[in-house]
Amino acid sequence: MKLRITVQGTAYDVDVQVLDDSGGGAPPAAAASTAPASPAPAPAGGTAQDITAPIAGTVASIPVSVGDSVGAGDTVIVLEAMKMESNIDAPGPGTVKQLLVKVGDTVTQGQVLAKLG
Incomplete structure (x- = not known):
């Protein structure tokens, strides 16, 4: 699942892996991208x-x-x-x-x- 998180005005696109409730499943993949998301379009x-x-x-x-x-x-x-x-x-x-x-x-x-x- 992809999410966009904004931290102090900078937007980051984040990949999130949802695990089942039993706590099992594969270990999470890289949780966050370190590159900022594209800037907002010009007005x-x-x-x-x-x-x-x-x-x-x-x-x-x-x-x-x-x-x-x-x-x-x-x-x-x-x-x-x-x-x-x-x-x-x-x-x-x-x-x-x-x-x-x-x-x-x-x-x-x-x-x-x-x-x-």
Whole structure:
């Protein structure tokens, strides 16, 4: 059976083997794939796509500018939380339409950081 699990905003496709209730059966095959699933498709018709903070933290850097084209997986914002930096990546290709934060801003989990179109 295939399942999709999302961990901190990254989707993973997982293969699961269901064993019978008696506890017997073959040993489980590899339970999880380590490769992330395909990114979400780009929005149709130029609709803005929000990039949100998966964690609370401080904006450490913004390696893009309004008007820049980005591809799936390109870093749009870098957040610092608990002395660790986390790249916040574009979920799909698009153009940076708005940056709603600046370096040094404190953000909350789920806050919209940027919009792609």
